[in-house]
Amino acid sequence: MHPGELTLVRLIGQGRWQHPFHEHANHVRVLARDGNLLLSPPTNPSDPTSTLPAGPLMFTTTTTPGMTMDGIFYWTGRVTQLGRVRT
Secondary structure, three states: OOOOOOEEEEEEEEOOEEEEEEEOOOOOEEEEEEEEEEEOOEEOOOOOOOOOOOOOEEEEEEOOOOOEEEEEEEOOOOOOOOEEOOO
């Protein structure tokens, strides 16, 4: 993976407990939960079909047993040894 690339990520909750998944120093835009696409409000109020995928931008995602989450991961490549984004 190279800085600036987008990667589709699917997290699948397995096991018995919730599990936080941390994307080091970057965020994931959540697109769907359990196969249900998350959409923004219509960009044009007179056209209800003018929606875009727009779930939350998350630094740490938490999955529970049986849950799936799809998202777009954008890696900036700007990370320090402590996992902090350089500015």
